[in-house]
Amino acid sequence: MLSSSTFGRRAALRAANCRQCLSQPANRRGLAAPASGSFQYESSEAAGVKIASRDFAGPTTTLALVAKAGTRFQTYPGVTEGLEKYAFRTTERRSALRIVREAELLGAELSSYHTRENLILGAKFLRQDLPYFLELFAEIVGSTKYEPHVYDEEIKPLIQMAHKRHIDNTTELAINSAHSLAFHRGLGVPLxxxxxxxxxxxxxxxxxxxxxSAAYSKSNFALVANGTNHGNMAKWAGQFFSSAKNSSAKALESPPSKYQGGEERIAHNSGNTMVLAFPGSSSFTGGSYKPEIQVLASLLGGQSSVKWSSGFSLLANAAAPFPSVKVATKSAIYSDAGLLYVTLEGSAKDVAGAAQETVKTIKAIAGGDIKKDDISKAIAQAKFKELEYGQQLWAGLELTGSGLVQSGKVYQIDETAKKLEAVTEEQVKKVSSVHISPMSKNDANRVMNVGCSDPP
Structure with a gap:
């Protein structure tokens, strides 16, 4: 264990070492890192906990604990968000104040958030401080104090503020509703x-x-890191997580996802949003991964990659006559399913007009009316986005952790990019004709009958 008596000395010694490193010649190699620039993760187990890491050249490390405890797996509505907000608070050994002050002393950043399938605890710090943060994560997993007064005075007000922000955001409401219509339960549970x-x-x-107790059992979470040696991570994880709970009496489960579809209109006084959703692809580690879905998302497009231009994607052209409308296409991937959806935001009149043009474009694509050049551009853009995503420090952490927990597979971005490059024109046309037909449509509009009274 890292005692508090040695904590100050470690910080002082680290500062001295940093000054010494700055004075060394630039051509001296001070950090062990792969020279190939590969995005490949190395994975193993330590003390029964699944771990994965990749060693980037650089002075910082990003560490994530990914637990299969998103809203899809929560036992009661709202407990996932409550558990997220208990992260980095008082444990049996440290107060919340001590955790904050020690993190600041080490120059670190701490974060926590949840998705539909996962709860993620994150830390970003100087790479020599890996042992401290692995020990801290082990304490959070095994000895967090869930005190009633902390919930009443600190957690509940934060949840209430997040709830207010959520109900004021028409886009979030529409996307949540589209998931609910598409999957009903499981992935359909709102964030x-x-x-x-x-x-x-x-x-x-x-x-x-x-x-x-169930979320933080060893079989239900994984540790993933960018910018650290895998041997060091295995050593310290094995030491600090040896006493973590092996399993829970009641495992967190969810029925397999099945696309249902439907239509809904929601009255709202804050804006206008329309979401058109279709069956999508699972993640790379899932059993129904289809790279052509991601290519189809790039083909539809909407958002420009060039400043001061609306771009020339199919949906950007379709929405061009409606200047107030923002249109975007996203392929949301999960462990066993996915959702491909188009979001339109703007004035009620423009959203109604852009929706009509969007549906015409989508029907043309479903009918096979796709130019070869458009598909080539979409493949190139999908590959670029995947590789660019892999260069970001947080990229792949959640997907890798989720893959390890649910299927024992690591999300390898290099391999995903290769599959995208191998997508053919015939695959895109086939998936367009099959997946774009069943439609889940959701509108959150200021006036319910504007752009919504007659389905486009």
Whole structure:
């Protein structure tokens, strides 16, 4: 264990070492890192915990604990968000104040967030401080204090503020509703409830502690890092996580995802958003991965990659006559399913007009009316986005951790990019004709019958 008595000396010695490193010749190699620039993860187990890492050249490390505890797997509405906000608070050994002050002393950044499938705890720090943060994560997993007064005074107000932001955002509401229509349960559970009832009826310190017991069992989470030697990570993870709970009496489970589809209109006084959604692809580590879906998302497009230009993607051209409209296409990937969706935001009149043109374009693509040059551009853009995503420090951390927990596979960005490059024109046309037909449509509009009374 890293005692508090040695903490100050470690910080002082590290500062001295940093000054010494700055005075060394630039051509001296001070960090062990792969020279190939590969994005490949190395994976193994340490003390029963799945771990993965890749060693980038650089002085910092990004560490994530990825738990299969997103809203899809929560036992009661709202407990995932409650557990997220208990991260980095008081444990059996450290107070919340001590955790904050030590992180600041080491110049680190701490974060926590959740998605539909995962709860992610993150830390970004100087790479020599890996042992400290692995020990901290082990304490969070095994000895966080879920005290009622902390929930009432600190956690609940944060949840209420997040809830208010959520219900004021028409895009978030529409995307959540589209997922609900597409999958009903599981992936259809919203990231945040649109009603405050769950926070008053189901969520408290006891229900969050019970959920944490299952979420933080060894079989339910993985550790993933960018910018560290895999041997060091295995050594320290094995030491600090040896006492973590092996399993839970009640495992967190969710039925397999099945696309349903549907249509919904929501009255709202803050803006206008329309979402058109279709069956998508699972992640690379899932059983239904289809790289052509990602190419199709790039083909539809909407957002320009060039400043001061609306771009020349198919949906950008379709929405060009409606200047207030922002259109974007995204392929959301999950462990066993996905959702390809188009989002339109703007004035009620322009959203209604752009929606009509968008559907015409989508129907033309589904009918096979696609130019070869457009497909070539879409493949190149999809590959670029995947590789650019891999260069970001946080990229792949969640997907890799989720893959390790749910299927034992690592999300390898290099391999994904190769599959995208191998997509053919025939594959894109085939997936367009099959996947774009069933449509889940959701509107969140200021006036319900503007752009929504007659489905486009």
């Amino acid at each position: 945040r409830p649109s009603s405050a009832t769950p926070y008053t009826k189901y969520v408290d310190a006891n229900s969050i502690a019970e959920f944490a």
